[in-house]
Amino acid sequence: MGNERPLTMNIRPGEPPPDLKGYERAGGYTAVRKALRDMTPKGVTALVKDSNLRGRGGAGFPTGLKWSFVPMGEEAPRPKYFIANADEMEPGTFKDRLLLEGNPHQLIEGMIVGSYAIEAEVAYIFLRWEYREAERLLTKAIAEAYAGGYLGRNILGSDYHLELHVHISAGRYMCGEETGLLNALEGKRATPRYKPPHPVISGLWGKPTVVNNVETLCNIPHIVNNGVEWFKGLSDTRDSGTKLYGVSGRVRRPGVWELPMGTTIGALLEEHAGGMRDGFRFHGLLPGGASTDFLTEAHLNVKMDFESVSKAGSRMGTGTMIILDDRTCPVGFVGNLEAFFAQESCGWCTPCREGLPWTAKILQALEEGSGQAGDLERLALHTKFLGPGLTFCPLAPGAMEPLGSALKYFREDFERHIRERRCPWR
Amino acid sequence: MLPKEIEQTIEAATRRYPQRRGACIEALQIVQRHHSWVSDDDLKELARLLQMTTDELDGVATFYNLIFRKPVGTHVILLCNSISCWIMGYERLREQVTARLGIAFGETSADGRFTLLPNVCLGACDHAPAMMVDEDLYGDVSPATLDPILHQYGCAGTPGKGDGERTTADHEHQAR
Numbered sequence: 001m002g003n004e005r006p007l008t009m010n011i012r013p014g015e016p017p018p019d020l021k022g023y024e025r026a027g028g029y030t031a032v033r034k035a036l037r038d039m040t041p042k043g044v045t046a047l048v049k050d051s052n053l054r055g056r057g058g059a060g061f062p063t064g065l066k067w068s069f070v071p072m073g074e075e076a077p078r079p080k081y082f083i084a085n086a087d088e089m090e091p092g093t094f095k096d097r098l099l100l101e102g103n104p105h106q107l108i109e110g111m112i113v114g115s116y117a118i119e120a121e122v123a124y125i126f127l128r129w130e131y132r133e134a135e136r137l138l139t140k141a142i143a144e145a146y147a148g149g150y151l152g153r154n155i156l157g158s159d160y161h162l163e164l165h166v167h168i169s170a171g172r173y174m175c176g177e178e179t180g181l182l183n184a185l186e187g188k189r190a191t192p193r194y195k196p197p198h199p200v201i202s203g204l205w206g207k208p209t210v211v212n213n214v215e216t217l218c219n220i221p222h223i224v225n226n227g228v229e230w231f232k233g234l235s236d237t238r239d240s241g242t243k244l245y246g247v248s249g250r251v252r253r254p255g256v257w258e259l260p261m262g263t264t265i266g267a268l269l270e271e272h273a274g275g276m277r278d279g280f281r282f283h284g285l286l287p288g289g290a291s292t293d294f295l296t297e298a299h300l301n302v303k304m305d306f307e308s309v310s311k312a313g314s315r316m317g318t319g320t321m322i323i324l325d326d327r328t329c330p331v332g333f334v335g336n337l338e339a340f341f342a343q344e345s346c347g348w349c350t351p352c353r354e355g356l357p358w359t360a361k362i363l364q365a366l367e368e369g370s371g372q373a374g375d376l377e378r379l380a381l382h383t384k385f386l387g388p389g390l391t392f393c394p395l396a397p398g399a400m401e402p403l404g405s406a407l408k409y410f411r412e413d414f415e416r417h418i419r420e421r422r423c424p425w426r
Numbered sequence: 427m428l429p430k431e432i433e434q435t436i437e438a439a440t441r442r443y444p445q446r447r448g449a450c451i452e453a454l455q456i457v458q459r460h461h462s463w464v465s466d467d468d469l470k471e472l473a474r475l476l477q478m479t480t481d482e483l484d485g486v487a488t489f490y491n492l493i494f495r496k497p498v499g500t501h502v503i504l505l506c507n508s509i510s511c512w513i514m515g516y517e518r519l520r521e522q523v524t525a526r527l528g529i530a531f532g533e534t535s536a537d538g539r540f541t542l543l544p545n546v547c548l549g550a551c552d553h554a555p556a557m558m559v560d561e562d563l564y565g566d567v568s569p570a571t572l573d574p575i576l577h578q579y580g581c582a583g584t585p586g587k588g589d590g591e592r593t594t595a596d597h598e599h600q601a602r
Contacts, residue, residue, distance in 0.1 A: 079444075091508035091547040129455075129492050130504070130548055132561045165442045170451050170490035173546060187443070187450035187476075189489040205444055248510040248551035255552045290509055320551070328513050336512045340546060346489075 004234055006222040007215070007242060008258040011102030017137055020144035023105040031221035032150055035113050036158045039224075042072065044117035048220065050228045052240040057085055057176075057213030058289065058317045060306040069200040070118040070208045079121035081209040082114055083185070084217055086127040086134070087169060087176045090289035091340060092322040095244040095256050096214040100127075100134035103218075104141035108164065110217035112150060113224055115162050118210055123164045126181055129171060138166055173344035177393055178211040180346070191348045192393035215244055237262025239305040247273035249323030250280045256320070262308070266300035268321060281326040284409060288317020290337045291398025293405035294324070314405070329425035330410040331417055334403055335363035341399035349392035355382050356399060366414065369422040376414055380407055428471050432460055436475060446476045450486055454493045463494040491545075498541040499534040501579045503527075504558040508547035514554035515568075522572055523557075526584055539580055 010018050010026050018026060035044050049064025070080065084107060088096040099107060107125070115123050127135055142164055145151045153161045172190050174180040179193035182204050203209025219241055223231050232240045239261045245268050246256040252274030259272070265287065269275065276282055284294045287304065293314035295302065302312045309316040324333055342356035359382045362375050383404040386396040407414060416424050428436075435456050439449040453476060457468050464472075464487055473483040487493045494502075505523060507516055527535050527542060534541045550556035553565025564575055573584040 088549050089546060092510050092551050093547065094549040094551045097549045128549075130545070130558060130563075132563070167442075168452065168455060170455060171492040171546075172490055184451065185443075185448065186445070187447040187478075187486060189486055205448075246552065248554060249513050254554070286509075322509055322513075322551075325513075333509065333513070336507075336509050340508060344546065 005242060005258045006226075006234070007099065007106070007218050007244065008102065010106070011098065013098075013102070017101065017103050017141075018105060020105065020141070020148050023103070024148075027225070028105055028221075029109055029148070029150055031224035032109055032112050032116075033156060035116055035224055036156055036160060041117050041119050044113060044224065047228065048117070048223060051223045051231045052228075053216065053219055053223065053231070054239055054306060055213055056215035056219075056243070056319070058090065058291075058315075060316065063212060063216055066200060066212075067114070067117050067210060069198065070210060071201065072119060076119070077207050080118055080207055081204040082111060082118060082120035082123040083181070083204070083209060083211045084111055084123070084125045084214055085176065085178065085181060085211050086125050086131070086214045087181065088131070088214070089128055089173045089176050090291065090318050090320075091337070092248055092286065093246070093289050093318040093320045094248070095246050095318065095320055097131060097134065098244065098256055099214055099218050100131060101137060104134070104138045105145065106218050106221060107138075107214055108141055108145050108150070110220035111164065112145075112155070112162060113220045114210065114212065114217060116160055118208070120210070121161060121163065123162060124185060125164070125166045126169060126175070126185060127166055128169050128175075135166065135168060142166065172346075173340075174346045174395065177395065180393070181211060182209065189346070191346045192395075194392075235261035235305075237303050237305040238307060243304065243319050245272070245304060246318075246320030247323065248320070249285075250277045250325040250328070251275065251323055252277055262303040262305045264300065265295065265302050265304060265321070268304065269300065269323070273323075276323075276325060279327075282323065283326045283328070284324040284330070286317075286322045286324075286402060287314050288319050288321070290322075290340060291394075291401055292317040293401045294409050295405075296409050315401070327425070329367070329423055330406055330413045331363060331366050332423065332425065334406045335360065335367055337402050338363055338399060341395065345395060349396075351386050351391050352393075352396035355386045356396060358382065359386075359399075359403060366417040367423050367426075369417070369420075371418040371421070373418065375418060376407060376411070379403060383407070428457065428468065428475075429460070432456060433475065436472070440476070447478050447482075450476050450478065450483060451490065451493075454483075454487055454490075458494060462500075463497050469495075491543075497534070500539050501560055502541045502543065504543055504545035504548070505531075506546070506548040506550070506554070506556045507544045510547070510551035511555040516555050518569065519555050519557070519567055519572065522569055523576075526573070526576055526581060537582070 045067045053063045054060045174190040175184045180190040184190040199209045234242050242258050243261045248254045284296045286292050299312050338360040342360040345352045347353045383400040386400050388397045436453045439452045440446045473480045548556045550565050556565045577584040
């Protein structure tokens with residue numbers, strides 16, 4: 001197991017991030033130099049593919065594979081676009097904020113290398129409005145990168161050109177879904193797009209476009225600098241690299257830490273988050289944001305990597321766990337999530353637009369003591385009707401993951417609400 | 427008519443997108459920064475500048491929750507109501523805020539000083555419950571720390587922090 005923390009080694013919480021000089025002193029922008037001088041774009045993509053880096057935004061799609069689908073060469077449609085998804089809005093997720101505020105040059109460098117790999121001419125950082133500090137720091141860092149010759153025309157004397165802009169969004173969870181994000185960037189409502197064609201073929205303004213998560217991109221400079229074997233060695237499991245894990249809820253030390261990929265759920269909860277607060281007992285958890293299935297005490301030994309969490313019946317998602325304690329009502333917990341999803345549905349497709357408010361209303365009724373016989377069956381039916389393949393995008397299926405698993409693990413708690421005609425936690 | 431400098435800022439924004447309408451969300455925010463909300467007249471003017479129809483632009487403006495199509499107070503409070511904050515005391519915090527300001531979500535206080543809005547996860551879950559006032563983020567908000575925060579923004583009837591109290595002027599922000 002590696003002890004290296006490449007993504008956060010130059011981040012000092014409470015201190016300003018490294019400026020250009022400081023970042024260069026720490027070895028920054030050597031990956032841009034190396035890629036532009038010694039590597040072909042296809043060579044960079046092949047390296048990232050070999051590294052087995054998987055997307056850190058939640059879905060875990062292999063990054064190099066995504067890049068390899070982009071049309072290359074003289075015949076390719078242009079301009080091509082490269083986008084960092086910095087819209088971090090998955091409830092319970094606060095890891096990209098650390099990278100954006102802690103070391104903006106690292107993200108910019110990852111974007112330059114990624115853009116070079118797909119021969120993109122224009123790049124955007126799609127940033128949620130609420131990340132005000134990140135906007136300020138990114139704007140400053142981008143200006144420094146232009147002045148330092150890392151952006152603009154003929155980067156470092158090569159014949160490669162790249163323009164990088166920050167797009168400040170104005171809310172709505174749907175923007176985090178990559179095709180919703182593309183519509184938002186084009187100045188439209190952030191409704192999702194039909195796939196295929198996938199954005200890598202026809203994305204922003206119909207041109208080939210790659211969208212990657214912030215944490216994903218922050219890995220790129222380190223992979224270019226240190227190679228595939230090093231990157232695989234950082235991990236404690238089959239998925240490569242480190243991972244930014246977070247824990248929130250009634251634990252002693254909520255926080256976010258960069259650790260070897262595959263750190264167990266129990267280690268995160270006990271060693272890093274310091275265990276439960278006095279007077280609270282662990283009851284369950286969502287491993288990676290609001291749209292992942294619950295796991296329970298039986299899963300504390302599960303490694304937090306894509307494959308292991310999937311085998312345990314959930315998804316690693318964003319890797320930021322939300323802890324359910326014994327003094328928090330599981331029905332209220334899920335009710336909060338479904339109210340969120342119902343509100344954030346873009347309304348484009350019927351199952352999501354109609355089904356999510358319905359589930360939220362049933363859960364609210366249970367909480368208020370007006371639940372009825374058959375409500376749990378109605379909720380279970382929704383987890384099928386709003387499931388994968390029956391909606392236009394993954395929002396509703398994601399919303400059904402915590403609901404379906406809560407009905408499985410906390411069924412008795414749900415039934416008590418109906419039987420006692422009240423919430424036992426209130 | 428929009429002031430010349432706003433038009434120029436919007437014009438600069440359009441150059442970052444291959445089509446003028448690409449800048450429309452940014453343009454709405456620019457107007458909002460100056461006027462604190464987007465009026466029908468501003469919307470019409472913007473649509474003309476961006477070569478969109480007014481309805482097209484309003485369809486965008488009304489989709490995004492941080493574009494305000496109604497007047498807001500001098501300070502806008504965004505209270506996180508997502509799961510980690512809900513676990514850590516959001517409901518109690520909401521009760522306290524609404525009691526102090528005398529308004530519910532979506533309303534503006536009678537003196538025009540505060541607008542209160544719910545917001546999805548602010549990405550500050552390790553410091554839940556969290557809220558923003560204008561552009562400032564506050565974490566670990568407790569019954570004890572809420573009043574001094576509101577006081578900084580001039581909420582009448584909330585006690586300050588005593589000796590260490592910061593003046594309202596320190597925190598006067600241009601309304602978004």
